[in-house]
Amino acid sequence: MKKHVGCLCQIIPPFIIDELKKAGVAIPTNTRTISREFRERRADQLALRSSQSALVTPPTKNADRFVYDSNTTQHQRLLLVRKEGGAATVDPIVNTVYENAGIIREYYKTAFNYLSVDNHGADLILNVHFGQNYANAFWDGDEMTFGDGDGEVFINLANALDVAGHELTHGVVQYTAGLTYQGQPGALNEHYADVFGSVIKQVSKKQTAATADWLIGDEIMGPSLQGQALRSMKAPGTAYDNPLMGKDPQPDHMNAIYKGTGDNGGVHINSGIPNKVFFLVATGIETDKAALLWFETLKTLKPTTNFKSFKTAILKQAKKLAVAKRVPADTETVVKESFLAVGL
Amino acid sequence: MKLVYSREGGLFPQRAHTEVQSADLPADLQKMVDKVLTQPDAYQPVSANSALRDGYQYRLDLTEGRKKICLRFDDLNLPDEVQPLIHFLQQRTGKP
Ligand SMILES: [Zn+2]
Numbered sequence: 001m002k003k004h005v006g007c008l009c010q011i012i013p014p015f016i017i018d019e020l021k022k023a024g025v026a027i028p029t030n031t032r033t034i035s036r037e038f039r040e041r042r043a044d045q046l047a048l049r050s051s052q053s054a055l056v057t058p059p060t061k062n063a064d065r066f067v068y069d070s071n072t073t074q075h076q077r078l079l080l081v082r083k084e085g086g087a088a089t090v091d092p093i094v095n096t097v098y099e100n101a102g103i104i105r106e107y108y109k110t111a112f113n114y115l116s117v118d119n120h121g122a123d124l125i126l127n128v129h130f131g132q133n134y135a136n137a138f139w140d141g142d143e144m145t146f147g148d149g150d151g152e153v154f155i156n157l158a159n160a161l162d163v164a165g166h167e168l169t170h171g172v173v174q175y176t177a178g179l180t181y182q183g184q185p186g187a188l189n190e191h192y193a194d195v196f197g198s199v200i201k202q203v204s205k206k207q208t209a210a211t212a213d214w215l216i217g218d219e220i221m222g223p224s225l226q227g228q229a230l231r232s233m234k235a236p237g238t239a240y241d242n243p244l245m246g247k248d249p250q251p252d253h254m255n256a257i258y259k260g261t262g263d264n265g266g267v268h269i270n271s272g273i274p275n276k277v278f279f280l281v282a283t284g285i286e287t288d289k290a291a292l293l294w295f296e297t298l299k300t301l302k303p304t305t306n307f308k309s310f311k312t313a314i315l316k317q318a319k320k321l322a323v324a325k326r327v328p329a330d331t332e333t334v335v336k337e338s339f340l341a342v343g344l
Numbered sequence: 345m346k347l348v349y350s351r352e353g354g355l356f357p358q359r360a361h362t363e364v365q366s367a368d369l370p371a372d373l374q375k376m377v378d379k380v381l382t383q384p385d386a387y388q389p390v391s392a393n394s395a396l397r398d399g400y401q402y403r404l405d406l407t408e409g410r411k412k413i414c415l416r417f418d419d420l421n422l423p424d425e426v427q428p429l430i431h432f433l434q435q436r437t438g439k440p
Contacts, residue, residue, distance in 0.1 A: 073424075074419065074420075074422055074424070074427060076420075131419075132431055135354075135440040136354045136355055136398065136399070136400060136419075137355060137398060138355075138396060138397060138398040138399040138419060139395075139396075139397040139398065140393055140395060140396050140397075140399065140419075140420055141393060141394075141395025141396070142395075145419075149440075150440055153440040154440055157355075163355070166355075166398075167397070167398065170397040170398070174395065181394075181397065189397070193397070217355065217356075230355055230356045231356070240356075244438075244439065244440060245356065245358065245440070246358070249357060262352065262357065262359065263352070263353075263357040266357070268355070268356055268357045269357050
């Protein structure tokens with residue numbers, strides 16, 4: 001198990017607590033105690049996992065969900081508003097993110113017998129209402145965090161299953177291949193997050209490769225950008241084109257690969273190339289089989305895997321899974337053709 | 345004093361950028377910027393989170409005469425005191 005980066009969350013400063021109290025927000029003292037206990041418990045788990053004893057008997061938890069309300073501050077684990085098995089709250093965003101995390105957890109468990117982000121049942125921590133008009137979501141090594149958006153360009157990012165699936169999958173990648181977040185390995189990291197964001201959305205909507213729209217983030221676009229999305233796996237480079245966001249810069253072929261330094265060497269840009277490959281393979285062998293192939297390959301990748309070695313790894317798994325009759329016999333051919341179509 | 349602000353990162357590739365003279369800031373933010381200029385070390389983040397995925401990186405360059413201050417933050421180490429300034433500058437960029 002890779003060494004895990006510790007949580008960098010701040011303890012709530014007293015003046016924030018005072019402001020919250022003034023605003024009528026009650027912060028139960030036990031909530032803060034629970035937050036501290038989480039941090040301590042996770043630090044213990046991580047220390048144990050990196051020790052020799054963990055190789056023999058890894059601890060397993062239940063992948064319990066904990067939803068926190070950041071109350072438009074930039075603080076995580078501020079107010080615990082719903083935990084595993086707890087009743088629904090009056091806040092629909094809290095309930096939606098709780099349900100979506102449950103769908104994602106169930107998908108990984110059912111499809112791959114993989115529990116939570118680490119396959120040891122780590123708690124699933126979800127922060128909502130982060131920041132003011134914060135039009136973004138992120139994974140930070142420990143937990144997921146979602147902003148409300150500005151309500152015009154982007155609506156609440158916690159609403160979308162594919163966005164939550166994308167962020168949680170960054171956790172899965174961290175605990176499996178540990179792909180570095182730079183250049184082609186970084187683009188593969190983003191690619192995997194998009195793949196499982198899209199696959200889980202398709203499973204949830206009972207879609208097939210042929211009926212899915214293959215868009216990422218289409219459900220978080222606000223009123224002024226309806227019909228657009230963050231990415232298109234089917235047609236990279238066509239998801240958006242507007243004055244606020246600019247034009248979707250994703251290439252769908254190696255001949256247009258981004259070679260600049262921005263975006264950590266184009267992690268959100270060049271992911272368009274493997275995204276297109278996944279779309280083509282899923283269209284050829286169906287999404288669930290392609291997802292199995294991609295997940296089994298993920299477990300074999302190195303942190304520095306580039307597109308070329310990714311292709312080699314996928315082909316190796318395709319052969320292995322076809323022999324085991326877990327994917328169609330022609331999978332290797334479909335994979336080869338799909339990579340060729342993007343210049344790989 | 346000149347301020348140059350930029351933000352990179354996020355779920356989709358985007359660079360937001362703006363430049364402003366501190367005299368053009370609201371009074372409370374001008375005070376904030378003066379404080380940063382006199383005590384820059386108090387605002388340097390402790391450490392960056394290398395495990396951050398899709399988060400924002402913020403950069404703030406302050407220049408007054410020969411004095412230059414460069415501050416870099418991410419979503420998890422952005423000081424509470426600096427947030428109103430970042431929020432103001434981000435709105436000025438016209439990006440979401
Ligand atoms: Zn991502």
